[in-house]
Amino acid sequence: MKALKTLAMAMALAASNAVGIAHADTGAATATATAKAAVQVQQIRNATAKIDYAGKTFLVDPFLARKGTYPGFPGTFHSELRNPTVELPLPVKDIMRGVDAVIVTHTHLDHWDGGDHKFIPKAMPLFVQHEADAKVIRSQGYTDVRIMTDSTEFEGVRLTKTGGRHGTEEMYSKKPLGDALGEAMGVVFQAPGAKTVYIVGDTVWNATVDRTLARFKPDVVILNTGDARMKGYTGSIIMGKDDVLHAWQAMPDATIIATHMDAINHMTLSRKELRDHVEEHKIGDRVRIPADGEVLRF
Numbered sequence: 001m002k003a004l005k006t007l008a009m010a011m012a013l014a015a016s017n018a019v020g021i022a023h024a025d026t027g028a029a030t031a032t033a034t035a036k037a038a039v040q041v042q043q044i045r046n047a048t049a050k051i052d053y054a055g056k057t058f059l060v061d062p063f064l065a066r067k068g069t070y071p072g073f074p075g076t077f078h079s080e081l082r083n084p085t086v087e088l089p090l091p092v093k094d095i096m097r098g099v100d101a102v103i104v105t106h107t108h109l110d111h112w113d114g115g116d117h118k119f120i121p122k123a124m125p126l127f128v129q130h131e132a133d134a135k136v137i138r139s140q141g142y143t144d145v146r147i148m149t150d151s152t153e154f155e156g157v158r159l160t161k162t163g164g165r166h167g168t169e170e171m172y173s174k175k176p177l178g179d180a181l182g183e184a185m186g187v188v189f190q191a192p193g194a195k196t197v198y199i200v201g202d203t204v205w206n207a208t209v210d211r212t213l214a215r216f217k218p219d220v221v222i223l224n225t226g227d228a229r230m231k232g233y234t235g236s237i238i239m240g241k242d243d244v245l246h247a248w249q250a251m252p253d254a255t256i257i258a259t260h261m262d263a264i265n266h267m268t269l270s271r272k273e274l275r276d277h278v279e280e281h282k283i284g285d286r287v288r289i290p291a292d293g294e295v296l297r298f
Contacts, residue, residue: 037193043290046263054191061111076266089293101125106184129185162186164203195219224260226267
């Protein structure tokens, strides 16, 4: 009888240990899944952002030159200023640390800075909007340039190319300005268990933006809101403060991140002015205006 009791106790202990191990394994798996699904957005400078998404790190629109490297854009507001107008908030080696892939929404200088791409490994996966941009970047020695579509996968992350309009219809009707403005894409990030992130890109608000918001219902919307201006034209070539309010109203469950300010000569909206606008309209509950180097977690 004593032997039977001893055997029963041993079996019970073994079962208890097995359950404990199973719970530990489940907890570890859940923690791992949560880590992979985490979303972190670090504002670097201008439209440059480092996005940790579902276990992968993307560098978006790398403009990594030192302050004052390039002349101001001709034909734009404050073209006498040199670009970028501020320094990077941290060393380039720190910006590049851990990056798995680069996304270039378009090849305008302030989103992809020409000959200064010595910082980005030539074999790094690099996503662009179309073959014309791919040709430009391949000519600079990059060997893994991929054209994004509406169903692009990168190691568990789905990347969807979206459209926009980098200026007004009047601007696009004028040559050569319309050609110079060209095309610029936005990008939607999706992964199982992760919040959906929509980088709207260099565009004014239009029907394409409305359709994208309705289709994907993003949790995080990143707007380029510097209100960049051309001389001699009414209207902007990207979004401004009223578009931040519009986004807050259109997406009542989303966090709005405002960026692309205080770094390029033709931006006419500063972070300070936008903060005042946000306070005036009492929309600060869901609007973030990160400083260069600041990290936001979702």
